[in-house]
Amino acid sequence: MDLGLKGKVALVTASSRGGIGLGIARVLAQEGVKVIISARREDELARARETIIKESGAEVLAVRADLTVKDDVDSSSRRQ
DSSP, rough: OOOOOOOOEEEEEEEESSSSHHHHHHHHTTTTTEEEEEEEEEEHHHHHHHHHHHOOOOOEEEEEOOOOEEEHHHHHHOOO
């Protein structure tokens, strides 16, 4: 399937476990999207990143953040 998204960048939150977030990140990566995944647990996030890279070869940036915590959001926005 070609969604016309190759080369775009997408942020997918809640994307470290086997649910909708991870599923969306995987499909986007397979479409050639550079994916930023975010979740609260760093260990699960690292595993999800490696899985996506292994499956798709896409660029994947993992950012640990709890989007309900202002300091996490502020800290994440300063990382480049």
